[in-house]
Amino acid sequence: MRRRLSAPTAALAVIAVAASALAACSDEPETSPDGVITLFAPQWPDQPLDDNAFTKHIEAKFDVDLQFETTTYDAGPAAEKRQISLASGDYPDAYMLVPWVTQFSRDEIETLGSQGVIVPLQDLVAEHAPNITAAFEKVPEYEQRAYNSEGVLWGLPQWNDCFHCQYSSKLWMNQAWLDTLGLVQPTTPEELRTVLEAFKTQDPNGNGQADEIPLSGAVGNPILPYLMSPFAYSGGFDTTGATPASLALDGDQVVLQPTTDGWREGLTYIRELWEDGLVDDGAFTQNGEAFGVKTDNPDAVIVGATTGQQPASNMDLEDGRNFQYQAVPPLTGPDGDNVSWAGGGPLSASFVITNRASEAKQQKLIEIMDYIYTYEGHLLGEFGEEGVNWARPEAGDVPLDETMPPLFKTLTAPEGQGVNTAWGAMTQYFSDAEFRGGQIVPTDVNTREGYERRLFEATLPYSEADTSKAFPYWEVSVTGDQAQELSTVQTNLETFLSQANAEFITGIRDIRDDAAWQSFQDEINGFGAEQYTAIYQTAWDEVK
Incomplete structure (x- = not known):
């Protein structure tokens, strides 16, 4: 079993945004007074950061007035607003983001740094941040993830050694329904088909209506990785191209999985589930809110199984129905018991300081961050009042x-x-x-x-399954012109693949038609598949 080291998974931003930021910047950016620090950050609708107890604690402890430019916790709109903030030229002193919402990719921070939009932090950390320094010393992998190959620290990434987060593509199945129907958790794709058919036809919720949805998911809780893994390793289903989700390892060889026979076999299986009405029609298009309408249906429990890292990402915890859902271990199929695994996140940063901040504010900001690295600061900041x-x-x-x-x-x-x-x-x-x-x-x-x-x-059962085919893209570094080249190819190719996979499953493309499959392979090549795998292969060869 691999050493469990994790950092958050992040969004890969388009480099053009950084260029827009530079174009919008003045040579001498306006700054607020030293006693006022402006921060871009996500905010929950009913919990304004201006009135937050931890905000007030930081303001009192560091004698500063924090003023927030806020965005939502919805990933798509949050990323867009961050990009608009930069491109406007009227950006804040610092950005403090949440990785699973939006953050800066390594390519972005390198570009923004070279343009002078963000400032290097290594000297600030060395002089004013003993706790950040201690964290780097305690976990060398964290330090390696934070600094670039030239020893520059453009921003701080989060380090979250979250065991369950590393296995985000779990299947959560309604155990109450299994018990009602006298069934057990499936262990193979065919057993799963049998269970889903029973959920559809045998009224497991007992309301006398054919309202059951055997299996559901959403754009943010994709069904493909779990269902595909018995046939071919799947690293995820990424509609944005943020990660190289379609890559895997065959030994030390980087492989684009949708070019393999196993991938076609897996798509065929999922297509059959779709044809039989065992998969929610909205599984590839609905957002979390629409998904929640089904999982939290007030009249009856109507969803038999969902995919996702945890039940809280699928349904409200308040009424207790989430306790009906138990995690089903990875299925065993023609390609073994693969499981999607992400031991780390891409090289990125969720905290950066911009050139809007004076030297005094830069020091104050790094001191605030250093406090957040302390036991007290972390607990008060993440959880609230003791x-x-x-x-x-x-x-x-x-x-x-x-x-x-x-x-x-x-x-x-x-x-x-x-x-x-x-x-x-x-x-x-x-x-x-x-x-x-x-x-x-x-x-x-x-x-x-x-x-x-x-x-x-x-x-625990997921951690015992096979992760040998996972491509640890978080361990490799691609910089400079090649990074921009890779960013474009990856965004275009992975976005295309996520769409095409859904089209094969929903019948827009015919997975059983050899000509349609060959056309798909030709399109993959047209998006730069050979270039894509070659760049990552070279980067992997340097660190493996």
Whole structure:
């Protein structure tokens, strides 16, 4: 089994945006007074950052007035607003982002840095950030991910050693429905077909209506990786081209999976499920909100199985129905028991300082970030108020990973308290294995409080499956002109592949037609497949 080291997965931004930012910038950008720092950050609709308790804590501790330019937690609109912010020329002192929403790719920060839009941080960290320095020393892989090959630190990435996050393509199946129908969890593709057919035809929710949706998903919770993996390793389903999701390893050879016979076999299987009405019609087009309308249907539970990292990404946890869903281990098929695995994220940054910030503000910003790397700053920043949102360990507390010392436990705040007290995922800059594993979690996984342990235990069977074909793109570095070339090819090719895969499954393309399959291969080549794999092969050869 591979060493479990993870950092967040990120969005790959279009380099043209960075060029637009430079074009929009004045030679002498206007700045706000040194006592006022402007930050671009995501914000929940009902939790304004201006009124946030952690905001007020930082302002008091560092004698600063924080003013926010905000965006949503919806990835698409958030990325667009970030790009518009840069291109306008009227951008803030710093960007503080959440990786699974939007962040800066390595290509972007290299371009922005070379243009002078963002400032290097290595000297600031060396002089004013002992806690960030200690984090780099504790986890050398984190330092390697943060600095470029020339030793420049253009921005800070988040390091989140999240065990369950590394296996994001899980299948969550309604165990109550299985029990009602006298079935067990499937272990092969054909067994899964049998279960889904029963969900469709045998009224497992007992309401006398044929309203069951056997299997559903969404753009952000794609069904393809889990269903494809018994036939050919799938690293994901990326509609934006943010990651090289279609690449895998055959030994040390980088392979584009949609060119293989196993991929066609997998698409044929998923097409058959679609034809039989076992897959939700909206699985490839609906967003999370539309998906939630089905998973949270108030009249009856109507979804038999969903894909995703965790139930919370599929449904509301409030009414308890999520406890009906249990993770189904990876299926075993013609290509074994592959499982999508991401041990890290792309080389990227979620925090950068722009040339709008004076030297005094640059120092203040790095001191604030250094505080977030401390135990106190991390807990207050991510979870909120001590004694309300979290507490220190007591005798008998059991950490998530029992090999780690207990560090803290989250609390259910009393009604009317503990709301808008933290920045949440914005402050997850150094959640290493010790921090994650040291969280105290109740041992009863069928409670809201035991949810994190539930995810940990559900992931264990996935960690035992085959990840040998996963291409660790997060370990390679492509820079300079070749990086821009790769960015264009990757965005275009991966976006095309995600669309074409969906078209084969939904019948727009005929997966059984040899001519249609050959046409697909020709289109792949036309998008630069040979160039794509060659660039990544060279980069992989340098680090493997």
